[in-house]
Amino acid sequence: MKEFNVNDLVWIRMPKEYQITEKSVEFRTDPGTDLWQRTYYGFQHDNAPVLQMKTQEKYFTFTVKAEFDCKGLFEQCGIVIYLDSDNWVKASFEYESEQIGKLGSVVTNNGYSDWASTDVSADIDMLYYRLSRRESDYLIETSEDGIHFKQMRIFHLNKGAEEISFGIYACSPLDTSFVAKFNEMKLTDCIWE
Numbered sequence: 001m002k003e004f005n006v007n008d009l010v011w012i013r014m015p016k017e018y019q020i021t022e023k024s025v026e027f028r029t030d031p032g033t034d035l036w037q038r039t040y041y042g043f044q045h046d047n048a049p050v051l052q053m054k055t056q057e058k059y060f061t062f063t064v065k066a067e068f069d070c071k072g073l074f075e076q077c078g079i080v081i082y083l084d085s086d087n088w089v090k091a092s093f094e095y096e097s098e099q100i101g102k103l104g105s106v107v108t109n110n111g112y113s114d115w116a117s118t119d120v121s122a123d124i125d126m127l128y129y130r131l132s133r134r135e136s137d138y139l140i141e142t143s144e145d146g147i148h149f150k151q152m153r154i155f156h157l158n159k160g161a162e163e164i165s166f167g168i169y170a171c172s173p174l175d176t177s178f179v180a181k182f183n184e185m186k187l188t189d190c191i192w193e
Contacts, residue, residue, distance in 0.1 A: 002055075009025070011051055024181060026181045026182070031175045034048055034171050035048045035108075037111050048171035050169045052167025058133065058135050059190035060187060060189065061188050062130070065183050065184040067180070068093065068178060070094070070095035070125075072095060072176025073095065074095065074172075078168070079129040081157065081165065082169075089157065090106050091106075091129060091142075092170075095122060096119075096122065103120045107153075107155045127144065128184075130142070131166060139153070140152045
């Protein structure tokens with residue numbers, strides 16, 4: 001298994017402000033950025049900053065620690081698999097109110113997004129995300145301590161059987177902005193049995 005190297009990351013839509021070091025990525029979200037395709041709302045948003053790497057590995061696990069101070073409605077920070085505008089996945093914390101946040105995931109196959117979420121405390125400002133791949137099937141888990149992970153979602157990507165791109169994202173759909181920090185990024189053999 002190839003080790004994680006921050007130099008392998010490539011921007012799909014670069015934010016105006018960012019800093020990348022050997023151990024971390026930090027960027028400020030631009031207002032009016034989001035990812036969503038068609039379902040229910042009818043709108044299409046495909047302008048969130050995404051930083052990711054490509055792989056042909058069929059079995060791997062990617063783990064990252066995300067720190068964020070979301071205070072604007074719908075602000076979100078997490079991980080992503082972005083293949084093209086009609087085929088992608090995002091999993092993130094999303095700010096809803098001073099009391100409630102959403103821990104949610106969106107799977108978009110062939111141009112239609114779904115959304116699965118659960119209510120969590122709005123006080124959350126740090127999460128570990130873990131993405132595991134088994135060919136075209138995927139598992140996303142989250143953790144508040146980086147040790148004890150809970151399943152968030154298992155899903156299939158219709159175009160996810162060959163080379164994929166995966167990484168991190170954050171966005172601010174309305175007229176707000178925040179700083180997202182990502183570190184402790186690692187790539188290992190697949191731990192999803």
